[in-house]
Every structure is written in structure tokens, then in C-alpha cells.
Amino acid sequence: MFHKGVLEHRSSRVKMVFMVTTTQRTERRADALSKARIVEAAIDILNTDGESGLTFRALSARLATGSGAIYWHVADKTELLAAAADAVIARVMTEAVSGGEPREAVRAIALGLFDAIDDHPWVGAQLSLGPLRSAMLQIFEGVGGRLQALGVPERAQFDAASALVSYILGVAGQNAANARLAREMDRSDRSAFLATIAAQWARLDPTNYPFMRQVAAQFAEHDDREQFLAGIDLILAGIATVR
Amino acid sequence: MFHKGVLEHRSSRVKMVFMVTTTQRTERRADALSKARIVEAAIDILNTDGESGLTFRALSARLATGSGAIYWHVADKTELLAAAADAVIARVMTEAVSGGEPREAVRAIALGLFDAIDDHPWVGAQLSLGPLRSAMLQIFEGVGGRLQALGVPERAQFDAASALVSYILGVAGQNAANARLAREMDRSDRSAFLATIAAQWARLDPTNYPFMRQVAAQFAEHDDREQFLAGIDLILAGIATVR
């Protein structure tokens, strides 16, 4: 039996391979290496040990292969990180597909992403790094579709969706950075930590930083998740302005 | 002549040093090493060779010292990158202090940051990495102050400023990623590049990506800077909604 022109991806390059097989397919072992399995293992490592924990040595040890084997399925570390982030985002987006009212749907998507990045900070860093990846496409589509449903005029839809997505990614990046910091310093007591920063702000030079001083008190009591949602609502309110 | 208790920063640790000097101060050579000079050299390298070009070897070669000398003035590479970004942002913010109408002032700050990050992509990546650094403080203060002037109710000022800053940082990060990509692939012809992506979007699966398909045409002709400003205006419109 012949398989004529099989397209085989090896890294980013593409080459033609002519494969000849008997009718009796050779069974793959359950634990055979594949891009999917590699990405899954990478996600596990990223979640437990953070970005600095993901090395090709750690990865190949966990997969019980040589480091070179990984390069057969994946071009380089950049592609590996991007694929890992894509996988996580894809899951979030399929879970966040709520039918319902479009404004609520946008909030659900936004919150889903927020929570996912809170759990997996490395995704946040990754998101603000790669631009036109499939993860971004899904987010853009999810948000943009609801804006259509909301009745936003067509000419305004692109800018509006772009604003929402940029905002989401901005918060994602900051959140990821915060989470990384929280891991480094042992910041077990969040409210004590916020109070320390608020106190610093309150002590800033009054002529150069009047706003920060005023806002210090609110900062000590604010909730990141609520503030994130407040921003989404602010942007939605601005979008509702366009007629 | 005595200098009693001089606080000397060495890396992040702080130690007390008692220094005795004669009235005749020993003149520093003009090219003596200092954190400021190191940061300046780092900025030069980052601008010309990008983030991957900044190594302690390259830096010490340019400064004609050993790599260890740099560690006397700077804790590690993270601190070095943060200090470099802070320096660039500080310049932008002092230039962007326009008096004028507050709404225009917010736009001026936003555009100043946008252009700076367009010139120095590495700053964008850095901004979404460190959270409560002095650069962020300045941006937050600049934006927040104008919101006060705009007459935004005090209880809404913190959330409003936070939304604007997050949006700015989000776009900054994406822009930085784009610029990095543009450098890797030789993307000299921007409009041709946009057209390629638009064509990809137009070919996406219609059931899963109706919005992206519709928006593809607009994407081919959009201007990043204008779209960024449109987002700022959208958020400002949302903020004006709060009474």
C-alpha cells in the first residue's frame, strides 16, 4: 500500500517524504514521542518550576529521551513556548464560550484569560511576546464576535476589538510579572505586601507624585481581578459611545 | 575632613562604609566606571543589537573592563535591563510633559511612549516584565494627574488610570514583539507584509473565524499608531461616562 505525497513538518522547514508501508501498519507505542506529548510535558514543567525550569535537559529527562529527539518535533525553544501558550489559551477559550448576552460573554472571556494567567504566569509573558499566533487569533475572534452581536457599527469593530485585546494582554503581562515577583520574594501575605507598597507611595515627593500619594490608600485595598473587570467595563462603555 | 556614615549600595545589599578623605578630593577620571555609564552603554548596545546582543562580555568589552567590574555597580542582568528601561522612559516622560488641555496631554503621553517603544522595542518587552518600577510610577502619575484635571470623580480615578496604563503597556508589549519579528524576518515592505497576513485571515475557516475574515480587509490598511490612539480615545470616552 502506498502513501503518495506525505507532507512532513520537521521544525519550521517543510519537506516532501515518500513513505512506503505494508498494509500491516506498525503500531506506535503509546509513549511514542510527538509534538503534542512534548508540549504537554513542557506545560507541566512550566507550571511547577516556572520559565527558568524549562530546559531541554529537564524536558528530555522527563520524556526519557535525548535532547536531540525533541528537536526532531520542535524547531527551537521559542516555538516550544509559543505552542505551550497556544495550548493553554485554546483550552481557556473553548471553556469560555458562553452563549448568553454578548456583554457578559466578553467579560467571561476576559475573566477566563485573567484566571488562566493567574494560574500559569508564564502564559502571560508569552502572550505579550508573540503577536499573530493562533492564541491571539482565538482571543481576537472571541471578543470581536461579541462586539458584532452587541451592535457595534462595522467600521468601529476592528479598533474596538483591538483595544479590548490589547488591554487584556497588558494586564496579562503585568499579572505575570507580579506572579513571578511573588514567587521570588516570599510574598505569602498579600495584604501586608500591598500595604508596604502603599506606604512607599504615600511617602513619595508631593510635587512630583501628587496622584500616587492620593491613590495609595485605594491601592492597599484594591483587588486585581475587580480592577481588571472595571477596566473592561470602562472600555465597553467607551465602545457603546460610538454610534 | 570626615564623611561620617556613607551609605554604599553594592548590588542590592546595603552596607555601611566609613570613608576618610583629605580635603583634596581625588579627582575621578572622566571615564571612571559608574552605574550611569554602564546603563548608558547597555542602552547603546540594546538599541543597535537588540536584547540578545546585550551580554556581559559585550558590555565589558565596550567599557574596556572585566565583566566582574560591572557586578560591582549592578546586581545582575535583571537590574541592568530594568535600569535601562527606566532611563529611557524617564526621558520620554519629561519630554511629554505638555501643559495644555488634559485630554490632549494624555494622548501626548501615550503617543510619546508608543513612539519611544517603536524606536526601542526592548523597552516594551521590559515594561510588561517589571511591575512597580519607577518607570511605571511616572507613567501612572502622568496619566492619573490628567484624569484629575479632567474632572473624573475621585473614586473612579484609580481604576481609570489603571485601565489606561494597562492598555498602553499591552500595546507596548505587542509592538515590541512585532518589531522583533520584523527584525528577524526581513520585513522591509510593511504593506506587503500586512497584505500577506490579511490574506491568511481571509482564508480562515468561516464557521470558527467569521470576525477575523470580515476584519481582514481593514487590517491590511490599518495604521498601528492610529489604532493605538483610537483605543486611547475609546477608553477616555468610557471614562467620561462615569459621573
Next chain:
DNA sequence: ACCTGAACACCGTTCAAGT
């Protein structure tokens, strides 16, 4: 105090060799 530069530990990536 401040600088030098060799040494250390560790990394991503390649590649001849195996099956």
C-alpha cells in the same frame, strides 16, 4: 573601594551515529 579575568556551572543547539 574598585577592578581584573580566569573559572564554574549551565544553557540551547547541532550532528554523526545508531535503529
Next chain:
DNA sequence: ACCTGAACACCGTTCAAGT
């Protein structure tokens, strides 16, 4: 086709030794 693992080039960081 797919995997192995030693080898390569390069990195951030440390530190005994100099001035």
C-alpha cells in the same frame, strides 16, 4: 523516520587576586 547523547559555542555569575 526517528532517536541518542556527546560535543560545541556561548552565557550569567563568582571570586581570588591585584591596585
